[in-house]
Amino acid sequence: MTNNQSKTFDAIVISVRKHKEKDALVKMFTLEHGKRMFFIRNHYKSNHALKSSLLPFTYSTFEGTINEDGLCFVSDYKDSHIFRKIHEDIHLNAYATYLANLSDAAIEDRLVNRExxxxxxxxxxxxxxxxxxxxxxxxxxxxxxxxxxxxxxxxxxxxxxxxxxxxxxxxxxxxxxxxxxxxxxxxxxxxxxxxxxxxxxxxxxxxxxxxxxxxxxxxxxxxxxxxxxxxxxxxxxxxxxxxxxxxxxxxxxxxxxxxxxxxxx
Ligand SMILES: [Zn+2]
Missing domain, CATH: 1.20.1440.120 (Recombination protein O, C-terminal domain)
Incomplete structure (x- = not known):
């Protein structure tokens, strides 16, 4: 089984949702595996190592586990692109949220769609x-x-x-x-x-x-x-x-x- 091996993949964060007290469910659109839900333990602790890479709309190369069923996990990231202007501007933020939501609605999860x-x-x-x-x-x-x-x-x-x-x-x-x-x-x-x-x-x-x-x-x-x-x-x-x-x-x-x-x- 190769399922539990760590993989490298590119992804855009499309939504971040709080789960229980400190954890988060982060939906990402990955280039290689389509849209997947990631479980991030202790995301809301201030010193969380992955925090900046998991801001909405951020694009990074991640290391992690992609599970065919259930939640996926990330362990590391590199080359993060945080779109600062989008975060600072209320209009751009609203537009970006809308585009992320549209991407989410347009295709099924797990479907690879490079385009x-x-x-x-x-x-x-x-x-x-x-x-x-x-x-x-x-x-x-x-x-x-x-x-x-x-x-x-x-x-x-x-x-x-x-x-x-x-x-x-x-x-x-x-x-x-x-x-x-x-x-x-x-x-x-x-x-x-x-x-x-x-x-x-x-x-x-x-x-x-x-x-x-x-x-x-x-x-x-x-x-x-x-x-x-x-x-x-x-x-x-x-x-x-x-x-x-x-x-x-x-x-x-x-x-x-x-x-x-x-x-x-
Ligand atoms: Zn005519």
């Missing part, structure tokens, strides 16, 4: 480097739709195959319609065509390419609306971390409006 692992790592890295987090989140959301079994046609009209934009989205056709065929679905989404244009573009780009992208605020809003619609309609999960982000924006808007009002003559 998704890399997408999550690149997203966290790019956010930490100060690239536009909203766009990174959108890229992530669009690219993991397929893990939820959602395959939508966004590049050509479902009726005639035309690639000539503008497009609108039709639930009836599970894809887009060109302006010649808008009438085929009176209940089409009536979304800003820029939302469809960018969402499709996001399917073909990597998070680190966000450096070269800038999107107008009104288009960003339309993209947000469109992707929210896709998740409500086709994915059907409501993550607490997403509701938190939505609320965060509501509070901030309310606050901004309040301040504006106060400053009006």
């Amino acid at each position: 998704l692992f890399t997408l999550l790592l690149q997203s966290l890295r790019s956010m930490n480097e100060g690239m536009d987090a909203e766009i990174i989140v959108n890229i992530f959301e669009m690219n993991i739709l397929r893990y939820f079994g959602v395959h939508l046609q966004l590049d050509s009209c479902r009726v005639c195959g035309s690639q000539k934009e503008p497009f609108d989205f039709s639930t009836k056709y599970s894809g887009v319609l060109c302006s010649q065929h808008y009438h085929e679905d009176p209940h089409r989404l009536h979304i800003n065509p820029a939302a469809i244009y960018f969402s499709r573009l996001f399917l073909g780009i990597k998070p680190e390419q966000v450096e070269d992208i800038s999107i107008r605020e009104d288009n960003k809003k339309a993209i947000r609306e469109f992707i929210d619609f896709l998740y409500d309609e086709y994915v059907g999960i409501r993550l607490k971390s997403k509701s938190y982000i939505d609320q965060m924006f509501e509070w901030e808007n309310a606050l901004t409006n309040l301040i504006k009002k106060k400053n009006e003559p």
Whole structure:
């Protein structure tokens, strides 16, 4: 049996949960063994040797035991990348939590998925480097739709195959319609065509390419609306971390409006 032998693996911490008084259950997305739950004894003792490597979203190379059934264990780590900026910024923290939760929801535990692992790592890295987090989140959301079994046609009209934009989205056709065929679905989404244009573009780009992208605020809003619609309609999960982000924006808007009002003559 090789099961109990120590292994070296790369992993991103996706959640940390307190267990009893001093222990923790840490869920990690490993590159080599998929998502696994690790039991960390005495994690909440201040001098715990692994503490910094087990902060949420931290990426490290670990030594440990991977058990096929039940909990896994870590004994050592090296080359830890703590994304400091994400920890210091409440918005980035909320986004990173959401992406980690989405990764958790999108595939089964123990399934190896290098592509998704890399997408999550690149997203966290790019956010930490100060690239536009909203766009990174959108890229992530669009690219993991397929893990939820959602395959939508966004590049050509479902009726005639035309690639000539503008497009609108039709639930009836599970894809887009060109302006010649808008009438085929009176209940089409009536979304800003820029939302469809960018969402499709996001399917073909990597998070680190966000450096070269800038999107107008009104288009960003339309993209947000469109992707929210896709998740409500086709994915059907409501993550607490997403509701938190939505609320965060509501509070901030309310606050901004309040301040504006106060400053009006
Ligand atoms: Zn058409």
